[in-house]
Amino acid sequence: MRLPFIKMHGLGNDFVILDGREIDLPSLDTAQIRALADRHRGIGFDQLIVLRPSDEADLAMRIHNADGGEVEACGNATRAVAVLHGQPASIATAGGTLRVRPGENMAEAAMGRARFDWQDIPLAYAMDTREMPLGWDMLERPSAVNVGNPHIVFFVDDARAVPLETLGPEIETDPLFPERINVNVAQILSRKAIRLRVWERGAGLTLACGTGACATATVAYRQGLVDAEVEVTLPGGTLTIRHDEEGGIHMAGPASEAFRGTFELDDYS
Numbered sequence: 001m002r003l004p005f006i007k008m009h010g011l012g013n014d015f016v017i018l019d020g021r022e023i024d025l026p027s028l029d030t031a032q033i034r035a036l037a038d039r040h041r042g043i044g045f046d047q048l049i050v051l052r053p054s055d056e057a058d059l060a061m062r063i064h065n066a067d068g069g070e071v072e073a074c075g076n077a078t079r080a081v082a083v084l085h086g087q088p089a090s091i092a093t094a095g096g097t098l099r100v101r102p103g104e105n106m107a108e109a110a111m112g113r114a115r116f117d118w119q120d121i122p123l124a125y126a127m128d129t130r131e132m133p134l135g136w137d138m139l140e141r142p143s144a145v146n147v148g149n150p151h152i153v154f155f156v157d158d159a160r161a162v163p164l165e166t167l168g169p170e171i172e173t174d175p176l177f178p179e180r181i182n183v184n185v186a187q188i189l190s191r192k193a194i195r196l197r198v199w200e201r202g203a204g205l206t207l208a209c210g211t212g213a214c215a216t217a218t219v220a221y222r223q224g225l226v227d228a229e230v231e232v233t234l235p236g237g238t239l240t241i242r243h244d245e246e247g248g249i250h251m252a253g254p255a256s257e258a259f260r261g262t263f264e265l266d267d268y269s
């Protein structure tokens with residue numbers, strides 16, 4: 001079966017989008033997703049995004065990491081889908097329904113509210129998630145937050161000096177996190193600017209993580225380290241994260257289409 005796909009990215013965090021808004025799509029299994037994600041043997045992507053019609057929203061988006069696992073949220077893909085859809089919309093995801101507003105190669109998204117209870121992250125056992133009495137090598141006393149998906153945030157003096165390629169997978173798979181976790185190392189540059197690097201659960205080091213930016217800005221704002229609106233700069237570029245008075249998180253930043261193509265699903269089975 002030959003399937004059309006759209007390659008898009010947000011700040012270099014890249015996606016293959018299967019657009020089932022108007023055509024029937026088959027369900028892909030974990031092995032097929034992993035094979036397609038392979039940057040040598042497949043098309044290559046950080047996340048596979050599957051769009052379908054929705055009864056309760058304008059469209060539905062399902063998100064799979066490069067390792068094949070299905071996840072609840074992806075900030076950069078949410079903006080990419082907004083650009084593809086081309087008009088303000090509600091998008092149903094496993095983490096809740098999000099509202100988006102596209103612009104020219106950019107989009108704004110209302111990402112909902114953060115949750116901080118240990119059961120909501122989730123953690124394996126009770127702990128104060130604001131300052132966790134834990135450390136992994138040079139990374140200590142993190143905060144945990146769920147912004148649709150689970151994140152741990154470490155504030156460090158120099159985000160670029162952290163060996164995230166070794167510490168990231170160790171923390172992601174720590175038994176403290178029964179659903180694994182996205183790992184953020186953040187450097188506060190000013191009350192309006194954060195530098196961030198992210199080891200993504202199921203995808204590894206990416207050029208940018210939209211939910212990581214939301215999670216980090218939210219934890220920093222809650223701790224009084226930054227203003228309600230802050231610029232978060234990742235290796236792939238900058239997102240603006242704003243907190244409204246009801247605790248809602250709003251994200252704005254670039255997203256664009258790279259190319260379109262087709263692939264033979266049987267080649268990946």
Ligand SMILES: N[C@@H](CCC[C@H](N)C(=O)O)C(=O)O
Nearest residue numbers: 074075076149201209210211
């Ligand atoms: N790249 C994404 C996050 C994708 C999901 C994440 N790896 C997870 O497992 O929760 C973003 O832009 O938010």
